[in-house]
Amino acid sequence: KMKARYNFIDGYRGERENVGEWNGGLKKLASKSGHLLLGGIFPDFDVHEDFETSVTYLADAYTWVVPRAHKSAAWVALVIIFKSLVWYSVIAGFFLCGITWKIIAELSEDSDYNRSFRHCFLNTWITVLGFVSYLHPVKESLRVFFVFLNIYCMLFSTAYQTKLFEVLTNPSYEYQIQTVEELVESGLKFGGFEELHDLFYNSTDPFDYRIGDQWTDITNITEAMIDVAVHRNFSLLCSRLELAHISGITPELSDSVGNYKYYTFTDNVFSVPIETIALRGFPFMMEFSTTITIFKQSGLNEGLRQHFAHFNERRRARQLRALLKEKSDVNPLSSEHLQGGFLALALGYVSGTLALIVEVILNCNYVQNKFENFKRRVNPLS
Template identity: 25%
Template sequence: MDILIDFANTVEDAWDFSGKYVLVGTSTEKLELFATSWKGRKSQHIIGIIKGNSADKWDIYTNRMYTNPPIQRSISWRDGQFTSRKKIFPNKISNLRGAVLKVVTFEWEPSVLYFRDKDGRMVYPFGIDIEVVSAIASVLNVTLQFVEPPPGELWGVATENGSWNGMVGMLSKNEGDIGLANLFLTLGRFGAVDYSAPYDAEVSCFLARTSPPAPKWKSLSLPFQMNVWLALLIGILSCGPVLYVLARASEKCGGENKLFQSFLFSELYTIGFHFRQALTAIPIRTNTQVFISFVGLYTFIITTAYGSNLTAFLTVIQTPSGMETIKELYKSGAEVSGLGGFFKGALASSVDPYLQGLADRFEAYGDLNRVWPQVLKGKSVYLHNRQFLEFVIATQFTEKGVSSVRIMKQCFSPYNIAMALQRHSPLKGKVDQVIGWMLESGLVRRWFLESFRRARRIQESRKVKEEDEEEEAESETTITKDEQQDTTVIPLTIDHLQGSFFILALGYIIGALVFGAEMCLRRSRNPKGSSE
């Protein structure tokens, strides 16, 4: 029996953890030692037979999972038969009778969020992963005890001696039973932990700065695309000459108004149509009247379309498009950042040459507070899964419906999200079954949306509380800018109309330049002292 106990404490030796074992022991103490060994704790079906207090009696003990004492007497054999009809090898995971399971996790929005009191202390966790493990706990009838890995270690990485730190390290050392926090199912952790069935899936995306809005003076050009502006310029330059040619050619048929037989007047006349100017001169001949009618119709459509579209561009913030593809990111030369070195391996192992190139520019950070300033300055893009990035954008970088960061359109490398379990954990079979029920019912997606809304409400309530405290401290009753802007009609400011004033300033400059050119030309034609 002692040799068997030593073998059960040896991790490296082979062992069928799903097998059924019958041991004959000399005492309950020896059975307890075997049941609490490394292999014994992970084997569900172990029974021990010990000689009873009479010659024809044998007591049969069975091991207990995640509770004390580690063994209990189940039935006895007496007079050639069992004393009861209990199952010798029952399913011990279906009901763990309130046993305590340690869940290794940490705050990682939106998978795991902490509700904190006013002093910043965690009151209780919530989020997608917490809902999943709580549902499993309800089915297994267990009590969850949440513990955190050492500060800064998070999921954990392999050390030089082959061991792991962080969450994975705690599970491999049997310091926790379940690990979760948006945990990607990857090959690198196999051998240290086992994974549950995946209950969610994600892709890796890049978080980049939203380019600053275009200057308001550009709004005057935004209602039309460049090809429309070129066509409009051709129309302005061509209408005057055509009208002039028609007026000059009409002399053979009775003559046109003398004003239209001036090239400069014809050009200014048609330009006036484009600017909705009142026209005093009326063409006489039918051919010029027909032409002017079509010019008027064409300019009416153009000016109406421009005026209608201009209002929207004056009042709506125009955000220029930034890089959206991995190729554009590679060519930009921007740094790629991430929390820890996990994503660097994902980039380097990709078959895409641009992703491999980004691995050379990858910078691992240990604190997100160091990453965000770099992203907001446009010096770096942050790489993580889409669900986390969407949550961060909505809760940290969105103000009045406008976000200062965005997710690039092209993502890569889909990952499954699962729980980590101790190697050969007896929980795996039942946990996988419960996860299957969750996926069939669509609960995971529902929990994500509920967690998202709940986190937003908590954040908004905190902001409102902070604003109320600031208002009480200031003791002011003035209307804030937010209240002034919260109206159904938005009054146009000088910022909206700055383009028109730029045109006026440009007119001053061009007028002054033309005046100077005319004066120079006049002096060159009439030198000082010459008679006119």
């Protein structure tokens, strides 16, 4: 009875340095430290020249992984709720409603309070915020306008408050790097395993060659992902399957609420199948290839993918439970969540102070005398 013994290699597949000389995992295989090399190994002409390979299986996709964008400042929640066009419309609507209030009040000869220009805008502002105006209109025409203004304000306030709750509980992020061009221009270091480097360095495309020229080789994907997610000074090209595995066993890649600290591009750089490598003359490679072909035809590849996904989900769930245990049962709001409110309060203090200064200046005897003298010069008959 044949027993299989295996060892994990903490490194990469390896590249050919000279004729018949390899580094990495292939060096161990060439030195007969083992019979088979398994893992995320995609087809390579150099490997096929020196080693025996099986048929391909389990195609994997490679994509770029970059640091997650920083969270937006909490005070931004006050303004990002609506698009810019909506805010412009609200501001324009505010002035339009204030002017309309003034016109209707003058034409209908409403009370002096409702005909006052500043009170028209003050009542409009109070109504938009969802509060009750100080004095309701007297004339029916202004009352009709006031009713529909309140309906508009109720709809606006409800939409704003609903979205505000969502924004405060799910904070937004600043602009996220989403393309390779933005990645290269960002100044971040980037790279991956050495075998991926050749795909860019030997390319005839100028942009790919630029990527290959600035490439940084890595030997440990876990350390590279920590540089991406924690230190935020690196971007990595790696397989999606390997990324899912690393994310399930490395808690440093998630924040306190379980969100990933990295961002993966939606588009794949390339997709390749993987294969098993053995020394030349390995007697069981044909049987392995036949078995793999049967498994592929019977749908076992898809079953393995589903099992791998479910296995990672369970590991991810255990990781999230461990993160939640470290947190308190009560998650109070911090001062960051109220930055927007504090900003509005500060603006209120400043605006009120400026308004007070203007009122004091306008109501002082000196200004009043100057104003009376100006009126006499303009209208001598009075």
